[in-house]
Amino acid sequence: MLPTSGAVLVITGTFDPTADLVIEELNRRAVPVFRADMAWFPSRLTLAAGLDGTGWRGTLTTDRRALDLSTVRAVYYRRPTSPEFPDDMPPEARAVATAEARRGFGGLLSALPCRWLPPPGRAxxxxxxxxxxxxxxxxxxxVPRTLITNDPDAAKQFADGLGAPVVYKPFTPIRGTVDGHSVAVYANVLQPSDLPHPDIATTAHLFQEWVxxxxxxxxxxxxxxxxxxxxxxxxxxxxxxxxxxxxxxxxxxxxxxxxxxxxxxxxxxxxxxxxxxxxxxxxxxxxxxxxxxxxxxxxxxxxxxxxxxxxxxxxxxxxxxxx
Incomplete structure (x- = not known):
């Protein structure tokens, strides 16, 4: 069991160099740290917690360590990956298990009376x-003038009204693999002559004036x-x-x-x-x-x-x- 002097729970993916920096500094300060990823639950991370008259009490346990939840002084919530379930689990059961893990495991962590950086809901x-x-x-x-639309003509009118280049930006980071190569979508500068484009109609797009x-x-x-x-x-x-x-x-x-x-x-x-x-x-x-x-x-x-x-x-x- 980790010492009871006030542990920091670090929730992030297995590979996270940014979290590594924080953990190294906390270790240097002799602050107890318990690192876990949502992907470890339920096969490699066990949760057991009960509610008494003062609040939730229990443990998170791996095959090597255990954390007394009542000792957690802060949670550093970085970039955890999703819970992992057996490959042969039926899709319907997997969907239910994923939702229950989020509301049960994730909900319990959010109920801990400690400092979060950042609070996951607000983040x-x-x-x-x-x-x-x-x-x-x-x-x-x-803030630069901005348009969100799935209307190609609206995008054209926006660019024409600016009389200058516009920037297309994805709402979320888009990364993946195509033909075995890692690819990503970044901001792109468009000229008014590039618009309208029919692909704009496929989903919401963000356009912003080029500054x-x-x-x-x-x-x-x-x-x-x-x-x-x-x-x-x-x-x-x-x-x-x-x-x-x-x-x-x-x-x-x-x-x-x-x-x-x-x-x-x-x-x-x-x-x-x-x-x-x-x-x-x-x-x-x-x-x-x-x-x-x-x-x-x-x-x-x-x-x-x-x-x-x-x-x-x-x-x-x-x-x-x-x-």
Whole structure:
């Protein structure tokens, strides 16, 4: 059984270098850590918890370790994968088992009276880009003109009205394998002449005006602490979407304007989040334009390039230091 001095439960996939950084720092601080993935449940992770007059008490157990749930001081909720069931389980039974695991196992964890980074329900809500963009405007951040549509003609009218290039962005990360090769869909710049396109009618699409950029900024917020880094692209692909070519990027720390700093803190407060990885475009004239916030976004590449103490600040938050 883990020590009872206050453990941090880390829920993430088996391969997660970002979570590894946090676990290494917590280990350095001698903070007990229990790492688990939803995929381990039910075959490799056993749950037993009962409700008494004071709350839920019980254990999570693997073949090597056990965690007393009453000792959990914080949960670092990263990117767990789905529960795994036997291959020969009928599809109907699998669907039921998946739903029961989410509401039973996941529901019990959400009932623990501890700190979460981030709270999974609020993080899931915040991943809706239309909600993000509305809240960003309400919090005083500049947002490019945006259209969501499945109407090819509406997309054409939007682009014609801007009289300038537009950017197509997927609502969620799209990655997969085609002919044995890993592929991903990133932001793409379209000219008005590229529209209308019949594929737009197949589902919802997001189009946004192209904002001229001097560089982009990844602004990571943990609690009330802000860590901003300029991202300078070194390739044509990265100048459209820097995620498409990490190797070409150079980063350096910077300070956000006071209005932007106040806006992102208001935004996280309104979304009910203790953490956010914000992306901004900075124009040649120095204007900051909000693009999106990821409630569980990557930060390691920024920390490694700039030395900004993001991992340590996340661990401070999980420990309840300056929280």
């Amino acid at each position: 899931a809500d915040a991943e809706y880009k239309p909600l993000q963009l509305r809240v960003a405007i309400e919090c005083g951040l500049g 001229p950029k001097a560089y982009e900024v990844r602004l990571t917020v943990v609690g009330q602490r802000l860590f901003a880094a300029e991202i300078h692209a070194g390739s044509a692909a990265a100048r459209v979407d820097w995620r498409s070519d990490y190797d070409s990027l150079t980063c350096k720390s910077c300070d956000p304007p006071p209005t932007v700093a106040a806006g992102v803190l208001r935004m996280l407060a309104q979304l009910g989040l203790p953490y956010g990885a914000f992306d901004f475009v900075v124009t040649p004239s120095g204007e900051w334009w909000f693009l999106e916030v990821n409630p569980n976004g990557q930060y390691a590449f920024v920390e490694q390039a700039t030395g900004l103490p993001i991992t340590a600040t996340i661990c401070d938050h999980l420990e309840g230091i300056n929280a």
